[in-house]
Amino acid sequence: MTTSKDKVLEGRMQMKKVAIGQAGGPTAVINTSLVGALDAIGDKMQIYGIRNGYNGLVENEIEPLEGHLLQWVQKNKYVPGACLGSGRYMFTKDKISKAVQNLRKHDIHCLLFIGGNGTMAALEQVSIEAKAIGYDLQVIGIPKTVDNDLGETDHAPGFGSAARYVALAARDISKDLEAMKNFEKVRIIETMGRNAGWLAAASGILKNNEEDGPHLIYLPEVPFEQEKFLLDIQETVNAFGMATVVVSEGVAKEGCSQVEKRHVMGRKILGGISYELENLVQQELGFNARAENLGMNQRSSYAAVSDQDRLEAYAVGQKAGKLALEERTKVMVSINRTNSKDYSFYLSACPIEQVAKGGERLLSSEFIANRELYYNWLRPLIGSDIAPYPSALGKFSLNQTAD
Amino acid sequence: MTTSKDKVLEGRMQMKKVAIGQAGGPTAVINTSLVGALDAIGDKMQIYGIRNGYNGLVENEIEPLEGHLLQWVQKNKYVPGACLGSGRYMFTKDKISKAVQNLRKHDIHCLLFIGGNGTMAALEQVSIEAKAIGYDLQVIGIPKTVDNDLGETDHAPGFGSAARYVALAARDISKDLEAMKNFEKVRIIETMGRNAGWLAAASGILKNNEEDGPHLIYLPEVPFEQEKFLLDIQETVNAFGMATVVVSEGVAKEGCSQVEKRHVMGRKILGGISYELENLVQQELGFNARAENLGMNQRSSYAAVSDQDRLEAYAVGQKAGKLALEERTKVMVSINRTNSKDYSFYLSACPIEQVAKGGERLLSSEFIANRELYYNWLRPLIGSDIAPYPSALGKFSLNQTAD
Numbered sequence: 128m129t130t131s132k133d134k135v136l137e138g139r140m141q142m143k144k145v146a147i148g149q150a151g152g153p154t155a156v157i158n159t160s161l162v163g164a165l166d167a168i169g170d171k172m173q174i175y176g177i178r179n180g181y182n183g184l185v186e187n188e189i190e191p192l193e194g195h196l197l198q199w200v201q202k203n204k205y206v207p208g209a210c211l212g213s214g215r216y217m218f219t220k221d222k223i224s225k226a227v228q229n230l231r232k233h234d235i236h237c238l239l240f241i242g243g244n245g246t247m248a249a250l251e252q253v254s255i256e257a258k259a260i261g262y263d264l265q266v267i268g269i270p271k272t273v274d275n276d277l278g279e280t281d282h283a284p285g286f287g288s289a290a291r292y293v294a295l296a297a298r299d300i301s302k303d304l305e306a307m308k309n310f311e312k313v314r315i316i317e318t319m320g321r322n323a324g325w326l327a328a329a330s331g332i333l334k335n336n337e338e339d340g341p342h343l344i345y346l347p348e349v350p351f352e353q354e355k356f357l358l359d360i361q362e363t364v365n366a367f368g369m370a371t372v373v374v375s376e377g378v379a380k381e382g383c384s385q386v387e388k389r390h391v392m393g394r395k396i397l398g399g400i401s402y403e404l405e406n407l408v409q410q411e412l413g414f415n416a417r418a419e420n421l422g423m424n425q426r427s428s429y430a431a432v433s434d435q436d437r438l439e440a441y442a443v444g445q446k447a448g449k450l451a452l453e454e455r456t457k458v459m460v461s462i463n464r465t466n467s468k469d470y471s472f473y474l475s476a477c478p479i480e481q482v483a484k485g486g487e488r489l490l491s492s493e494f495i496a497n498r499e500l501y502y503n504w505l506r507p508l509i510g511s512d513i514a515p516y517p518s519a520l521g522k523f524s525l526n527q528t529a530d
Numbered sequence: 531m532t533t534s535k536d537k538v539l540e541g542r543m544q545m546k547k548v549a550i551g552q553a554g555g556p557t558a559v560i561n562t563s564l565v566g567a568l569d570a571i572g573d574k575m576q577i578y579g580i581r582n583g584y585n586g587l588v589e590n591e592i593e594p595l596e597g598h599l600l601q602w603v604q605k606n607k608y609v610p611g612a613c614l615g616s617g618r619y620m621f622t623k624d625k626i627s628k629a630v631q632n633l634r635k636h637d638i639h640c641l642l643f644i645g646g647n648g649t650m651a652a653l654e655q656v657s658i659e660a661k662a663i664g665y666d667l668q669v670i671g672i673p674k675t676v677d678n679d680l681g682e683t684d685h686a687p688g689f690g691s692a693a694r695y696v697a698l699a700a701r702d703i704s705k706d707l708e709a710m711k712n713f714e715k716v717r718i719i720e721t722m723g724r725n726a727g728w729l730a731a732a733s734g735i736l737k738n739n740e741e742d743g744p745h746l747i748y749l750p751e752v753p754f755e756q757e758k759f760l761l762d763i764q765e766t767v768n769a770f771g772m773a774t775v776v777v778s779e780g781v782a783k784e785g786c787s788q789v790e791k792r793h794v795m796g797r798k799i800l801g802g803i804s805y806e807l808e809n810l811v812q813q814e815l816g817f818n819a820r821a822e823n824l825g826m827n828q829r830s831s832y833a834a835v836s837d838q839d840r841l842e843a844y845a846v847g848q849k850a851g852k853l854a855l856e857e858r859t860k861v862m863v864s865i866n867r868t869n870s871k872d873y874s875f876y877l878s879a880c881p882i883e884q885v886a887k888g889g890e891r892l893l894s895s896e897f898i899a900n901r902e903l904y905y906n907w908l909r910p911l912i913g914s915d916i917a918p919y920p921s922a923l924g925k926f927s928l929n930q931t932a933d
Contacts, residue, residue: 153709155702179712206919208705214713295833299558302611303830306556309582310617314826389820417792419825423717427706429919430698430833516609516832 144235145451146189148177149209149271150216150242150249154285155432156440157271160241161211162204163444164269164451165192171452175235176200179212180242181249185222187229205437207427209241218249223256230257230264237265237451241444243272243283247459248483254457268459268479269447271440273426275325278485279477280461284443285426287436287508290329292428293318293373294509296421297330301340301371308369313360313408313416317401319425320375322347324490326425327375332502335515340371347377347385348489356404357411364414374400433510439472446474470507547638548854549592551580552612552674553619553645553652557688558835559843560674563644564614565607566847567672567854568595574855578638579603582615583645584652588625590632608840610830612644621652626659633660633667640668640854644847646675646686650862651886657860671862671882672850674843676829678728681888682880683864687846688829690839690911693732695831696721696776697912699824700733704743704774711772716763716811716819720804722828723778725750727893729828730778735905738918743774750780750788751892759807760814767817777803836913842875849877873910 147164149157168174176196178188190196203210230238238253240246250266257264270280273289297316304314318327324346331341342363345351363370376398379385388399401418408416424431443460450458458476465471494501506513550567552560571577579599581591593599606613633641641656643649653669660667673683676692700719707717721730727749734744745766748754766773779801782788791802804821811819827834846863853861861879868874897904909916 149709153706182712203919206705207702208707209709212712213709296827296831299610299830299832300826302609303556303826304611306552306612306616307618309585309615417826420823421827422822422824423703423706423820424699424824424827427702428699429702516606 142171142173143237144175144233145172145237145239146175146177146184146230146233146235147192147211147239148180148184148241149211149213150180150240150246151213151271152273152426153207153209153213154271154273154426155207155288155429156284156437157213157241158200158203158206158208158210159437159440160269160271160284160444161200163441164239164448165200165444167445167448168451172237175233176211180214181216181218181222181226181246182214183212184226184229185216187232189229189233189235205429207429218252223249223252226253227256227260227262227264231262236263237267239267239269239447239451241269241271243270243274243277244482244487246271247277247479251457251479251483254479265451265454265456266479267447267450267455268482269443270459270462273326274320274323276321276323276487276489277482278488279459279482281464281472282462282508284436284440286325287433287439287510288428288431289319289326289425290332290505291433291436291509291513292425292431293326293330293421294332294513295431297341297371297373298333298339300419304340304369304371310415311417312364312368312414313370313372315372315374315401315404315408315416315418316341317398317418317420318373318375319421320347321377321397322487322489323377324348324375324495327373328490328494328498328501329505329509330373331498332505332509333513333515338367340369341373342367342370343372345372345374345378346490346495347375347379348495351378351381353381353407357407360408360414361412364412372404374404376400433508434512435508435510442474446476450476545574545576546640547578547636548575548640548642549578549580549587549633549636549638550595550614550642551583551587551644552614552616553583553643553649554616554674555676555829556610556612556616557674557676557829558610558691558832559687559840560616560644561603561606561609561611561613562840562843563672563674563687563847563850564603566844567642567851568603568847570848570851571854575640578636579614583617584619584621584625584629584649585617586615587629587632590635592632592636592638608832610832621655626655629656630659630663630665630667634665639666640670642670642672642850642854644672644674646673646677646680647885647890649674650680650882654860654882654886657882668854668857668859669882670850670853670858671885672846673862673865676729677723677726679724679726679890679892680885681891682862682885684867684875685865685911687839687843689728690836690842690913691831691834692722692729692828693735693908694836694839694912694916695828695834696729696733696824697735697916698834700744700774700776701736701742703822707743707772707774713818714820715767715771715817716773716775716808718775718777718804718807718811718819718821719744720801720821720823721776721778722824723750724780724800725890725892726780727751727778727898730776731893731897731901731904732908732912733776734901735908735912736916736918741770743772744776745770745773746775748775748777748781749893749898750778750782751898754781754784756784756810760810763811763817764815767815775807777807779803836911837915838911838913845877853879
């Protein structure tokens with residue numbers, strides 16, 4: 128006699144198996160993409176979760192995404208971080224081979240990864256290795272990056288919220304400096320961005336006039352000239368009595384390589400240019416200056432999540448699930464902007480080898496030259512509820528009757 | 531013939547003059563207190579604004595708070611920073627004398643200042659000097675501090691929003707670390723607080739269980755023991771695979787004075803203990819650790835403003851305006867907590883000399899020993915809308931029909 132439980136088990140055995148993982152630096156919405164993919168796949172495939180990114184794939188930390196693990200993922204849909212665990216990982220030929228062997232062990236024929244440039248390049252390598260040994264494997268990439276340096280997509284989830292965080296922080300910290308400008312002249316705010324200035328450039332989007340901070344923004348795409356920098360600061364202080372400066376962690380001083388101030392277990396870590404510029408401003412201009420590294424909050428602040436970013440994070444996950452069911456392979460979900468006046472987007476699949484080949488996408492020279500053009504492009508991504516500080520004008524009665 | 535304009539001018543000439551200023555580090559709600567005071571005084575006194583705190587008082591940067599300046603203040607009601615300008619200032623006997631002379635020049639007989647401990651001590655000195663030369667002067671203090679180290683009040687505006695910021699950041703950054711714990715083991719988050727641990731201790735209020743970060747909190751009130759610290763970290767990593775640590779900038783290493791890592795124009799600035807602990811953890815335990823200084827966002831983040839904090843900031847300003855009209859002097863507005871089950875408060879006037887005499891108010895030993903007690907005290911202050919991360923549980927259908 129065949130029980131109902133047997134039928135379910137039999138059904139599962141016939142079902143194609145898919146594994147999903149998260150890789151690289153977390154974002155505030157990467158878990159939303161994960162749930163989006165699960166929702167779309169539903170019970171049409173048997174889903175496995177990969178713990179701790181590519182490391183887990185190589186170490187066979189692969190388990191059915193059900194029971195406690197499923198509940199855990201559900202619980203984390205709106206939580207920052209990466210609830211399956213992520214990490215940074217260097218793939219070697221050996222490890223790629225091990226990864227494919229592990230997938231074969233579990234009879235998994237579809238691999239989904241949420242990540243950035245490195246993740247897409249790794250997916251392609253896994254696909255090539257599988258093909259070489261005659262193992263049937265779909266690979267599908269789900270875009271994610273706070274730096275927005277991923278190609279073949281208009282932008283990637285995670286970026287909108289990070290840009291929002293940077294813009295809010297730069298605005299508020301500049302207001303704070305304005306109050307203290309008789310005591311402190313210069314603040315140098317360091318953002319994430321590595322080689323791409325999308326995030327640093329976003330810091331100016333909430334400015335209403337040139338008096339508002341940030342007053343100066345330095346991008347890794349533009350060669351840094353020390354004399355020009357010092358002149359910019361001096362002129363800004365002359366004009367406004369202060370200068371709020373934003374600098375991408377990827378900016379390198381003239382004739383220098385990028386700053387790697389921190390050493391972790393013998394390995395150098397990018398960052399610290401703001402502290403170098405703080406010293407420079409103090410020594411060369413004699414101004415009281417303060418470096419501020421915005422740090423991990425940029426990629427993890429829940430309060431700064433953009434509603435549009437969250438929506439798109441879910442949508443790209445869903446789309447990847449659909450592509451899995453459609454048996455597509457070697458593709459990444461791509462966000463496309465329609466040409467309509469109001470912002471709207473549609474999703475498509477782009478060849479993953481194009482993404483891997485393209486490398487880091489830098490801020491375009493058009494956006495560097497015309498910042499208003501960039502802000503118009505960016506505005507829909509940082510959230511529909513972004514607004515100037517509310518004003519108390521009109522509610523205030525003092526002296527309104529006099530004169 | 532007496533015109534209506536003449537009447538207004540005549541009325542003004544008879545009106546008592548009051549000056550108001552902002553001092554010390556800005557907060558996200560200090561401008562709300564300023565507008566509260568103006569609203570309460572209305573057109574019953576002629577109001578002057580003091581630019582740039584006590585420095586402006588000594589340098590005679592005192593001007594009628596009307597026209598453009600009034601519009602500016604109205605516009606800034608909900609804006610972080612201090613819209614009249616603030617600053618840090620060391621009073622000398624000479625300067626106090628100059629301050630009183632300036633008030634006399636303008637015929638100003640009432641002085642309101644929004645600030646913390648230093649501000650209240652300075653107000654008392656100005657009052658004493660005025661009395662000594664026979665100049666009739668009211669002085670009234672409006673409490674403000676993000677550190678919450680001001681005595682004679684249950685708490686001070688600015689603190690609730692800063693505590694909220696710290697709690698949100700510690701929660702989010704811990705979630706981010708959780709995703710990376712196979713790669714990075716320890717994060718050390720540095721908060722403001724100088725000698726008082728109110729802000730650092732606030733970082734744990736959103737924890738739901740002991741697995742959630744922050745796992746360890748170090749306060750300036752508790753002597754730091756290096757061996758114990760390293761043991762704590764090791765045990766936490768053993769238990770959870772990671773450790774999120776919060777440390778107040780005022781914590782000093784065993785046998786050391788407080789860390790003053792930054793030098794600004796030859797002057798040492800408090801801060802940097804997190805970087806020293808990062809090194810210590812790496813060297814002694816061999817863990818990948820990262821220091822994170824939460825920086826100026828703690829006192830200026832608009833997105834983190836607590837609704838209760840904003841309401842109270844306005845209320846203490848209003849109360850100060852009323853005290854001015856009631857001709858009270860040498861008092862600071864004090865927030866009192868009622869004994870009712872649900873949080874409520876009432877305002878009173880406390881002797882400013884008591885505030886000045888009391889010095890910095892530290893976190894009580896009761897709150898240090900019983901953190902839940904502290905969280906219950908703190909909860910109403912960080913805002914009514916603080917909530918756990920939303921969960922997607924119940925909206926998720928995967929595999930719900932199987933088995």
